[in-house]
Structure formats: structure tokens, C-alpha cells
Amino acid sequence: MTLPERLRTGSPLVTTFSMIASPMIVELLARAGFDAVVLDAEHGPLGPESLNVLIPAARAANLPPIVRVRANEPSLIGAALDVGAAGVIVPQIESAAAAAAAVSAARFAPDGRRGVNPYVRAAGYAAGVEWYPQANRETAVLVMVEGAAGIAALPEILAVPGLDGIFIGPFDLSQALGRPGDVEHPEVVARVTAIVAAAQARHVATGIFAPTPALARRWLDLGVRLVAVSFDTALALDGFRAARQAVRGPGDTPRVLP
Secondary structure: OOHHHHHHOOOOEEEEEEOOOOHHHHHHHHHHOOOOEEEEOOOOOOOHHHHHHHHHHHHHOOOOEEEEOOOOOHHHHHHHHHHOOOEEEEOOOOOHHHHHHHHHHHOOOOOOOOOOOOOOHHHOOOOOOOHHHHHHHHOEEEEEEOOHHHHHOHHHHHOOOOOOEEEEOHHHHHHHOOOOOOOOOHHHHHHHHHHHHHHHHOOOEEEEEEOOHHHHHHHHHHOOOEEEEEEHHHHHHHHHHHHHHHHHOOOOOOOOOO
């Protein structure tokens, strides 16, 4: 089943954001049973060289790799897909025109304007003409609705042809609602609920970030189709701290980096 199909049907996907540029982390996430991995090239130190290693590692582990690109820039979107990303998350979308540009950058003609190169990894290094429509069908495009402008333009964004999903940034959403950082405030939860309902009415999937498993379960209960639980860095730190505290006790002072 392709990633767009999984976003539309079947059980919701549970994933996490990954900023650690190691294929071992990708393999561990697959071993732990995550449904996908979001490789964070926006806030993480992941560039083309890292993605060229991490995406094949994810594919080898049957873990769909989704790349959050640094910006709504066709070359960045195309480069991630050329390496073999199953989909992209495009940040800071504030209008239907911006959402349409993101979709166009991820689709070959006649559905978009993605640059054509049959010799890249995603094309098997020697694609025939049949690969281009197949790539269009199998590539998922999600855009991030994070701020006040994106929220205001949500009806128009949801109507963009070829859009597979919107990804809600709850922290930026809380800021836009005057509740910075309080992602569990009733106003924030109510707005997330309204966004999910609006997307469902247009048959568009929703994704969202959840800093904790408890909040992830809450979003899933709302009908969100993809939930990214925390970051690999935070999950690793939590595990390391728990192991240290189990030995030393919770009163022991952890080391602070300079």
C-alpha cells in the first residue's frame, strides 16, 4: 500500500521526527514498530548527503520515509523525492497558492512541474515512461498549517487538487491563538478538532505533532491520520535519563553540556 493510500484508509500512522543523521536510528524505529519516519530537514541538521543514506535505510527496513523539507522550494522538494522519499511535509504554508506550488513541485506533468531525471535513485537509476505517473500516484504531499494566515486560508488550502494532507503544527497554532506553548489548552484542542473535521469533510488527511504519547492518543481519537510522537533526540534522552535514574536515583544531578 502506498503512503497516500495509507493516509486515506487503514489504521492511522504513528511516527516520530528524526534529526539524528544515523541509519541505525532509522533501523531502531523500524524495529520498535513505528509506521513511518519523518526525517526533519527543516529544524534538523539533515542535508542531501544525510538523506541519501537515511532514505535508503528506511526503505530497506520497510519504513516509509517522509521528509520535512526546509522550505517550500521546488528544488528541495524534488531532491528529497529523487532520493526516494515516500512523501514530503512542506512547512509554513499560508495560502492556497503556496499549497498548490508545493503539490506542483512534487508531481510530474501533467499534474505538476517536478523536474525530470530518469537516472535518480527513486527512478531505479533508469526509469521508463511508466515511472512518472506511478511516482505521482505513490508520492504523498502534506503541507503544514501553523500560523494565523494558514488557519484563515484553510478552506482554500483544503480545496487544492492533489493535496494528500495537512500537517498541524500545534505549538505555532497555540501561539496564533494567544496560548503560546499550551498545546492542551481547550482553545487549541477545539481549533485542532475543527481543522480535523474540516479536512475530513474534504477527504483530506490530517497529521499532527504530539510531544507525548498521551497527547498522541488524544489526537488519534479525534480522527487524525498521522501522528508524529516527539523527536528521536527527546526519546533517546528520556531513555538515557530513565536508565541513569534507575541506577543513581532521581535525586542525582545530570550533567549539563557547556
